[in-house]
Structures are given as structure tokens and as C-alpha cells.
Amino acid sequence: MAARLIFLGRLEDAAGASEREVACGPLAEILATLDPALAVQLLGERVRLALNGVLLAEAGGVVLADDDELAFLPPVSGG
Numbered sequence: 001m002a003a004r005l006i007f008l009g010r011l012e013d014a015a016g017a018s019e020r021e022v023a024c025g026p027l028a029e030i031l032a033t034l035d036p037a038l039a040v041q042l043l044g045e046r047v048r049l050a051l052n053g054v055l056l057a058e059a060g061g062v063v064l065a066d067d068d069e070l071a072f073l074p075p076v077s078g079g
Contacts, residue, residue: 003064005030006071014041027062027070048073
């Protein structure tokens, strides 16, 4: 069983790829398997999360199941 993490914008650069397949389970445990510097960026206060296309209010309590897709959306700037 596997889920996917999707990294957008500057987070893709930090992760070194646009996505990563991970084992299912609690988000906290999944993030613990990543590079600590990346995990800190992913949990930044301005980074939004979308689980299967639905924006989440907060990351607490997220548990990924088989075929789930969790996208990390950094703040957008520009004009």
C-alpha cells in the first residue's frame, strides 16, 4: 500500500522531485522519514495541504491511506 506526496513550487526544488511515493500512515510518521530540512519546510505555517484535491484546514491528524495524494502548496507570489 502506498500514497503519494506532491511538491509544488519551491517545495519541488527542496524535495528534488515533483512527487514521492510513501508508505501509508500518519503524516507525522511519514515526515519523520524525510530529510529533516525538507520536513520543516513542508510544515511551514504558510504551506497549505490538499488531500485528494481538498484543501485542509490543518495538518494535525492526517493519516494517508492507499492511493491518497497529499499535495504541499507553498505561498504564491507574483504580480
